[in-house]
């Protein structure tokens with residue numbers, strides 16, 4: 001049984017069909033990519049899977065169980081972690097607090113602990129903090145843990161967002177254009193981190209990318225989405241040589 | 257020309273930096289000693305000194321009232337303040353700093369809890385001595401401490417959670433009336449509720465139950481706002497909570513069994529200074545615990561980006577509802593205290609003017625900050641009292657002040673600062 005299975009999912013925004021008849025299967029540990037021109041519906045697919053939107057049609061199964069209709073926080077706690085295309089960070093919070101916050105669903109000290117600062121709370125907060133530092137270490141941000149997130153440069157913010165997504169302990173990590181707006185140096189760092197995360201945690205990763213170089217290098221299977229429909233699916237080579245992809249997508253942008 | 261200017265500037269900088277440095281090594285314990293010396297001085301030499309300076313009596317609120325009424329007394333009042341307050345509070349802490357740093361360090365090593373207790377004991381002593389001078393001071397102090405609870409609890413919603421709620425006067429009213437009905441019914445022979453149902457000596461012991469009941473009733477009232485407001489994303493809270501405030505007020509005005517607009521009076525005299533102090537400390541401690549936990553910081557995540565909070569496993573709806581009820585609870589407790597300090601309540605107290613007062617304290621002091629709420633509540637309470645002789649002009653000066661703060665510090669005086677008690681009581685030595 002695949003870890004995540006999507007059957008015939010469609011979504012309408014008013015009259016606009018943003019996603020049409022979308023299918024996907026992700027096996028544990030697999031790295032998949034989703035490419036397509038701007039406005040193709042890639043982010044909408046992520047938002048549908050993570051529960052921000054409800055699909056108009058179709059079903060989403062995690063470990064064989066439907067997750068359609070669950071709240072986003074329940075889906076996240078169920079093992080679908082994500083980052084956002086436009087970096088949704090919490091501007092008044094520190095780097096450390098970001099990564100601690102993402103472990104919210106593991107907190108068991110309850111309101112009594114929160115109100116009265118019980119020993120159980122102190123212990124759990126210390127554990128959460130330790131885990132947060134481990135993850136910040138992994139993305140190379142531990143030394144800036146006390147900084148407010150808004151004081152960091154863009155590339156660093158992206159890496160904190162990655163650590164935050166990992167803190168939810170996902171089984172599948174959804175990355176929405178993780179290298180968007182990065183300079184070449186930051187790009188290399190980020191690709192290195194994605195590889196490391198994959199090998200260290202054995203996560204499945206589903207990657208939306210605009211830079212073809214990144215998807216081509218990282219992903220085993222790539223889907224190409226145009227106007228909400230998958231027009232091609234296959235390995236990097238197959239995609240690169242698919243005439244439909246070349247016409248719809250690669251024709252307009254050269255491969256870097 | 258340029259060289260001279262920049263030279264001056266550098267000198268100024270080093271001077272202000274030097275002053276700041278020398279004060280940054282003063283531990284809280286030494287500050288408390290400074291205040292203690294000041295209030296003791298006032299107690300023992302205050303009377304002779306007022307006579308010497310030709311003042312009618314010890315200035316109740318640092319002389320503001322006297323000065324506004326009789327400008328001729330300005331020099332005398334200033335001299336009094338200088339001798340009794342300013343000099344001791346500047347000199348004593350710096351003189352005692354080395355010794356008290358060692359003492360603070362030793363206490364902290366023995367047990368932070370003991371150190372906290374000693375600090376609180378000192379603080380209480382200072383307040384007690386200060387308030388002992390006159391009944392007016394005592395009343396002002398009690399109301400100020402209650403204002404701290406109210407402000408802090410509203411800051412949980414408007415600051416930490418970033419929603420705009422207007423319902424606090426309603427919660428205060430629910431708490432005030434619930435606690436009053438409880439004490440009047442059980443422990444007082446009065447015309448409204450008949451003779452006392454329980455032995456009167458139990459009253460003071462069961463008074464915490466009255467306050468907690470008041471808090472719970474306020475929290476139940478809050479459910480009526482929270483459920484519809486937090487169902488969907490959007491800014492319904494401001495409107496629904498404003499409506500709630502007016503509804504509570506008019507319900508009470510029309511309830512004959514609590515005497516409608518005439519209000520309830522002759523509440524028993526249970527709320528002495530220690531009672532208010534303990535409840536205020538409890539409120540600050542519990543609220544501060546909450547907002548510093550990851551559970552509580554979820555409020556900030558919801559405020560700064562709700563979609564991201566959701567995606568990071570935060571149950572955003574529960575987070576908002578819990579915080580809202582929690583804040584309402586403390587407002588209810590404060591309402592109960594308020595009714596028993598004044599020993600009289602009527603519904604007209606809990607209207608738009610109260611709302612403006614509390615909102616001003618929250619936004620003046622600083623959003624998302626326990627320090628801010630304490631500073632906002634204390635400064636505006638005292639200022640409101642001090643400017644009382646100006647009557648109508650008070651309502652021009654205070655809003656002007658607020659506007660200035662909003663221009664220069666849009667989030668308030670001390671916003672977004674963690675209130676870390678452990679750092680506060682630590683010795684402050686050179687590093």
Ligand SMILES: Nc1ncnc2c1ncn2[C@@H]1O[C@H](COP(=O)(O)OP(=O)(O)O)[C@@H](O)[C@H]1O
Pocket residue numbers: 013018036037038039040041042043044045
């Ligand atoms: N919340 C929304 N309401 C209406 N239309 C939307 C919404 N979100 C996205 N769309 C539309 O859906 C299409 C797909 O958008 P999106 O998924 O963001 O594309 P991509 O991520 O591939 O660039 C676009 O035409 C966009 O304008």
Ligand SMILES: [Mg+2]
Pocket residue numbers: 042043044085
């Ligand atoms: Mg997108």
